[in-house]
Amino acid sequence: MVVELDSINNPLLSAPKLDYSRLVAGELQSEVISSLQEYSVFYVVNIPELQAEAEEQLIREYFELPLRLKEKCGSRKHNPANKNILRGYGNTKNKAGQPIEEVFSIGQFEERKMSISDVSCQAEFISKEANVWPTDDVDGKAAKFRRILERSFSTRLNIARHVVQAISTALDYPDFSELFREAEFTSLYLKKYSSNRDKEDNSQIYGADAGYTFTTEGGADLVVPAHKDTSVTLLATYSNAGLQAEYKGRWYDVPPVRDSLLGMTGSLVETLTDGLVPALNHRVLDIQGDRYSAPFFFNPS
Numbered sequence: 001m002v003v004e005l006d007s008i009n010n011p012l013l014s015a016p017k018l019d020y021s022r023l024v025a026g027e028l029q030s031e032v033i034s035s036l037q038e039y040s041v042f043y044v045v046n047i048p049e050l051q052a053e054a055e056e057q058l059i060r061e062y063f064e065l066p067l068r069l070k071e072k073c074g075s076r077k078h079n080p081a082n083k084n085i086l087r088g089y090g091n092t093k094n095k096a097g098q099p100i101e102e103v104f105s106i107g108q109f110e111e112r113k114m115s116i117s118d119v120s121c122q123a124e125f126i127s128k129e130a131n132v133w134p135t136d137d138v139d140g141k142a143a144k145f146r147r148i149l150e151r152s153f154s155t156r157l158n159i160a161r162h163v164v165q166a167i168s169t170a171l172d173y174p175d176f177s178e179l180f181r182e183a184e185f186t187s188l189y190l191k192k193y194s195s196n197r198d199k200e201d202n203s204q205i206y207g208a209d210a211g212y213t214f215t216t217e218g219g220a221d222l223v224v225p226a227h228k229d230t231s232v233t234l235l236a237t238y239s240n241a242g243l244q245a246e247y248k249g250r251w252y253d254v255p256p257v258r259d260s261l262l263g264m265t266g267s268l269v270e271t272l273t274d275g276l277v278p279a280l281n282h283r284v285l286d287i288q289g290d291r292y293s294a295p296f297f298f299n300p301s
Helices: 020-024 029-038 052-063 067-073 122-127 141-170 174-178 199-206 267-272
Strands: 017-019 041-045 088-093 099-106 187-193 222-228 232-236 243-247 250-253 261-265 281-285 291-298
Touching: 017 020, 017 029, 020 041, 020 141, 029 041, 029 141, 029 261, 052 099, 052 141, 052 187, 052 291, 067 088, 067 099, 099 141, 141 174, 141 187, 141 232, 141 261, 141 291
Parallel strands: 017 041
Antiparallel strands: 041 261, 088 099, 099 187, 187 291, 222 281, 232 261, 232 291, 243 250, 243 281
């Protein structure tokens, strides 16, 4: 049975902090593997291109815009006048019609030079959809939003490629890194979890019949239930508390480390590495306030 433990004895405080320069120089292959095998997480620190404070400020400012402005970038689901399906703005509303979970999706393509007949399936065609950016440029904020977040995507993509290469080399699985060569399904999500939500709202988002639990063993509420990601995740929490991870059958708070990216692996990586790199089971507590984060999902073709 999974139980909770006092954070005083939190083993995740010892999760390694990997220096960006050494990681991209290929010097930390064994450290990446040992971190994932022991903790299922690691931090990447000292990232010159990471502008965490600027990112968080831009995310806050964007999600504070009136809904009508945000929905100009809305996916077709949220704005039928638009053609984008995957990229741009989306939300989930509560029973009162107010957004309680908002997202802005960014990919690696600025234009799509193909038709659906050029790809293997509709999913691949959608994955290569061009980004959708705000254009209502008040005081240059839209241009700044795009400039900084394009750089944010590129920075994470570079780190993720080196993480995958480290896993591939350390395990002597050369085909592993090749699976990520195109990485067309990769996404950076800007997310806001609003405070105006309750347990019924959470069940609505994740499916009341999907088997998720929205309270911890100690009775605390969750805004994101326990789950495992799919592939390689780099997460910016912007020092927001609430993230918890399972370690050896117990739940612990994941300590926020300012100006870092938290690395973890998912169920597909565990399968592709024959169980040598385990997937991280994690969840997010309701912190009784707005919470911002930016998960980057590096996915294979």
